[in-house]
Amino acid sequence: MSAAWIMAVAQAVLVAAVAPLLVGFTRAVRARLEGRAGGRLVQPWRDLGKQLRKEPLIPADAGMFFTAAPAVLMATSVLVATAAPYLSTRGPLSAGVDLIVVVGLLLLGTAALALAGLDTGTAFGGMGASREMTIAALVEPTLLLSVFALSTRVGSTNLGAIVAAGVSDQARILTPASALAAAALAIATLAEAGRLPVDNPATHLELTMVHEAMVLEYSGRDLALVEWASAMRLTILLGLLANLFVPWGVATSLHPGSVALAAVVFLGKLGVLGGLLAVGEVFAAKLRLFRVPELLAGSFVLGLLAVITSAVLA
Amino acid sequence: MPVEPLPAAAGLGGSVQVRHVDAGSCNGCEIELGQAFSPVYDAERHGVRLVASPRHADVLTVTGPVTVNMAGPLRKTYEAMPEPRLVVAVGDCARDCGMFAGGYGVHGPVATVVPVDLQVPGCPPEPAAIVSALRRLSGR
Numbered sequence: 001m002s003a004a005w006i007m008a009v010a011q012a013v014l015v016a017a018v019a020p021l022l023v024g025f026t027r028a029v030r031a032r033l034e035g036r037a038g039g040r041l042v043q044p045w046r047d048l049g050k051q052l053r054k055e056p057l058i059p060a061d062a063g064m065f066f067t068a069a070p071a072v073l074m075a076t077s078v079l080v081a082t083a084a085p086y087l088s089t090r091g092p093l094s095a096g097v098d099l100i101v102v103v104g105l106l107l108l109g110t111a112a113l114a115l116a117g118l119d120t121g122t123a124f125g126g127m128g129a130s131r132e133m134t135i136a137a138l139v140e141p142t143l144l145l146s147v148f149a150l151s152t153r154v155g156s157t158n159l160g161a162i163v164a165a166g167v168s169d170q171a172r173i174l175t176p177a178s179a180l181a182a183a184a185l186a187i188a189t190l191a192e193a194g195r196l197p198v199d200n201p202a203t204h205l206e207l208t209m210v211h212e213a214m215v216l217e218y219s220g221r222d223l224a225l226v227e228w229a230s231a232m233r234l235t236i237l238l239g240l241l242a243n244l245f246v247p248w249g250v251a252t253s254l255h256p257g258s259v260a261l262a263a264v265v266f267l268g269k270l271g272v273l274g275g276l277l278a279v280g281e282v283f284a285a286k287l288r289l290f291r292v293p294e295l296l297a298g299s300f301v302l303g304l305l306a307v308i309t310s311a312v313l314a
Numbered sequence: 315m316p317v318e319p320l321p322a323a324a325g326l327g328g329s330v331q332v333r334h335v336d337a338g339s340c341n342g343c344e345i346e347l348g349q350a351f352s353p354v355y356d357a358e359r360h361g362v363r364l365v366a367s368p369r370h371a372d373v374l375t376v377t378g379p380v381t382v383n384m385a386g387p388l389r390k391t392y393e394a395m396p397e398p399r400l401v402v403a404v405g406d407c408a409r410d411c412g413m414f415a416g417g418y419g420v421h422g423p424v425a426t427v428v429p430v431d432l433q434v435p436g437c438p439p440e441p442a443a444i445v446s447a448l449r450r451l452s453g454r
Contacts, residue, residue, distance in 0.1 A: 037359040046329040046361060050372070053325065054396045057369060204366045212366060219369035219396040 029278035069116030117214030128213025145303030166247035177310035333371035339378025
């Protein structure tokens, strides 16, 4: 096993281990700001451990999409967590980690879960699936466009190449195009990860649910996989946001020391972004569903402006 | 303040997800239950969380005397929960029908429909009593 693969596996394990802690951290920050003590940081891990021990129930009308979706969602999350440039830009899969591949893998997970929501045959599952697809159709172009703004500068859509260019030439990060693209990608990340103001992960009201409505029928082991994978997707997206626009600290070699330093810096960046997310969620209300497309169209326009700006100023 | 953990809840490992069913209550218990999850009593710090689906839940809290119309839905909710599952009867009505005992629409106390593991007395029970019952399940 080469050094590159060891790094990639360590990165995937790090993302998988940290993802529930990031969820616990955002909940803890939220609880403090609301004047509560809140749960412990490791509470999401306790929840996952318990759900993994519980029996999974399959609804009578559900078919193979329902049983396959948790595995597909988890597999896509693990693949992106292994391949994307979080610790080092010299990963074993870095030649293939195109922006379009990453967005496609994330969309595959989204589509699998939406099909599973439909597969249960319940009203809320279908409603959640249709809402999720509406949002996904608006978010994916923004994800692509906002990173295209960075790739015009580098001349490649390879994520490793974009991050490596950012590390070597830090002055080019601080441009108007980057600011616009960062804003667009931040809004797209909120929508894709199902956070406020697009979706409320803490809601108990079925009529306002998007992501939660699709997973209402999951239980036990399957639920643990879905929740774990969802937490990993949040970590993956925040990590991409951090490393594309603040690439400082990412290793450009496979030297163990610089990879370890990159891991510490990566955790720091995740902590800051998770804290900002939690603070923002305390002060934000959920948007009406019919106003979500306006927000996402706005983020798409920001992404488009970023591409034009970077093409004109380059 | 430590609590005495319920042996049946040992498998939950400090994580309790609660689904609530109002089986015919006057909503007095619901107000107190809501308070148990408010910033003042904050059951979440003891590892207890309310969830939106019985499939996600380990614990079913039931209030009120079970009415004839709610006996079926209560049984279905219990059956939709994955094992291991526990039931907490919250309030005097859930324990013995309280002031509604003998009413024409009343089926009976919660224990006549689903097996009850823990009872919280009171009409309505104080949020602190509900939190301490939930802490016996989470063990924290």
